Amino acid sequence: MKYEHKLFQGKTLAILSGGGDTPAINSSIEAIRNRASLLGFKVYGILQGWKGLLGDGDVVDLTHQPYDGYYGGTALRSSRTNPFPSKKNPESRVPQVLRNFERYKIDVLVTIGGDDTNGAAKRLFETEGIPVIGFPKTIDNDLRTRTIHHYNGKDIEAVMCPGFPSAAQSMMEFTANLKTTAESHSRILVMEVMGRDAGWLTGTAIFGGASLGLIPEFEITKERKEVFFETVKEAYMHSKKRCLVIPVSEGTRWFDEKTGKVDVVYASSELDEYGHPRFGGVSGIIASEISSRLGVEARAQISGYYPRSGHCRHYDRRLTSTLADKVVDLLLREEYGQMPVMKRIVPNVELEEFNTTSIDMGAVGNKPLSDDYYDISKFAFTDAYRDFLTNILGKPDCEDFRYDFPVVIP
Ligand code: F6P
Numbered sequence: 001m002k003y004e005h006k007l008f009q010g011k012t013l014a015i016l017s018g019g020g021d022t023p024a025i026n027s028s029i030e031a032i033r034n035r036a037s038l039l040g041f042k043v044y045g046i047l048q049g050w051k052g053l054l055g056d057g058d059v060v061d062l063t064h065q066p067y068d069g070y071y072g073g074t075a076l077r078s079s080r081t082n083p084f085p086s087k088k089n090p091e092s093r094v095p096q097v098l099r100n101f102e103r104y105k106i107d108v109l110v111t112i113g114g115d116d117t118n119g120a121a122k123r124l125f126e127t128e129g130i131p132v133i134g135f136p137k138t139i140d141n142d143l144r145t146r147t148i149h150h151y152n153g154k155d156i157e158a159v160m161c162p163g164f165p166s167a168a169q170s171m172m173e174f175t176a177n178l179k180t181t182a183e184s185h186s187r188i189l190v191m192e193v194m195g196r197d198a199g200w201l202t203g204t205a206i207f208g209g210a211s212l213g214l215i216p217e218f219e220i221t222k223e224r225k226e227v228f229f230e231t232v233k234e235a236y237m238h239s240k241k242r243c244l245v246i247p248v249s250e251g252t253r254w255f256d257e258k259t260g261k262v263d264v265v266y267a268s269s270e271l272d273e274y275g276h277p278r279f280g281g282v283s284g285i286i287a288s289e290i291s292s293r294l295g296v297e298a299r300a301q302i303s304g305y306y307p308r309s310g311h312c313r314h315y316d317r318r319l320t321s322t323l324a325d326k327v328v329d330l331l332l333r334e335e336y337g338q339m340p341v342m343k344r345i346v347p348n349v350e351l352e353e354f355n356t357t358s359i360d361m362g363a364v365g366n367k368p369l370s371d372d373y374y375d376i377s378k379f380a381f382t383d384a385y386r387d388f389l390t391n392i393l394g395k396p397d398c399e400d401f402r403y404d405f406p407v408v409i410p
Pocket residue numbers: 019020021138139140194195196250278279
């Protein structure tokens with residue numbers, strides 16, 4: 001007997017993805033689509049984030065289409081379009097969004113995004129009564145999900161955002177790979193990692209063999225810079241192979257000798273529609289100062305879009321399915337303006353719906369790396385952060401060359 005989808009028959013759920021892509025967005029779309037269509041919804045995909053709800057709209061039908069959730073990025077494509085007025089675009093495009101909502105007869109909208117996309121969705125929910133459910137996404141992992149990491153008898157406020165686990169795995173592998181070239185040349189490689197405001201992703205390099213790192217949460221003042229050079233020198237001299245990979249966040253605030261000020265380094269000062277400039281280049285400055293101060297060869301390597309690219313990894317696959325299960329719960333209860341999140345930091349096998357909850361999308365905002373995870377006096381990530389990462393990555397990937405050769409004495 002054919003299963004009849006009755007519950008939400010005649011209703012339409014639309015999905016959009018906005019902001020920077022991640023390897024887990026297609027997985028999220030597929031998981032939400034599968035569950036929503038089982039509930040009886042017709043499922044639409046809105047192309048290019050909010051942009052797909054402007055003009056005549058750009059909408060596709062996902063209901064019975066094959067979908068590849070392992071493939072990275074987003075098949076619905078993305079944009080940083082803001083429906084609300086911004087400095088870059090002072091005109092409100094909310095009336096266009098509302099018109100398309102009517103035209104396409106959308107009953108519920110699921111927005112896969114970070115603080116910007118979900119913030120705009122929440123505003124639409126509050127001001128226009130549009131039923132929205134936010135779905136978290138960012139490789140930076142700085143979207144406040146209020147997920148608790150229980151470590152050594154303490155409850156630490158952590159974050160668990162789809163996209164981060166895949167990016168973390170890529171950064172671990174990338175760092176471990178860089179180590180072999182750094183070793184071969186006895187160099188220091190200063191590796192720049194995405195993260196405008198938070199060092200969550202930068203810290204994942206410790207699972208690829210890095211020890212020190214710089215994150216946006218702490219300014220590197222003139223005084224701190226001196227201590228940093230000393231710490232780098234020590235670490236370099238004590239490293240087995242005379243080499244270091246030092247991860248630094250793109251948003252690192254570094255003391256500039258010329259201006260006498262602490263500042264970030266911009267790749268472009270042009271702002272997007274949410275008011276963000278583009279960062280980039282701090283690794284080059286730090287590497288050249290390390291070279292001249294310590295007399296050691298140092299080079300910069302920008303990891304850039306690498307952690308954002310590629311397929312969805314295993315942890316993310318389960319995480320997106322689990323959070324999509326919570327979306328079903330929200331749909332059944334007709335609870336809108338909410339975002340599904342993990343209650344606790346758990347290993348892969350415990351990614352189950354009973355470990356999820358939902359939070360008000362208005363209470364999201366940015367969450368920097370907790371003080372429990374980084375020790376500025378040592379410029380190092382702590383054991384608590386290692387434990388957090390163990391849940392996601394299992395074991396570190398930092399093998400050393402296995403053999404030592406006897407020295408020949410002539
Ligand atoms: O999505 C956030 C992020 O990954 C930031 O870390 C980074 O600054 C930004 O995206 C860059 O995105 P794009 O170059 O695509 O605008």
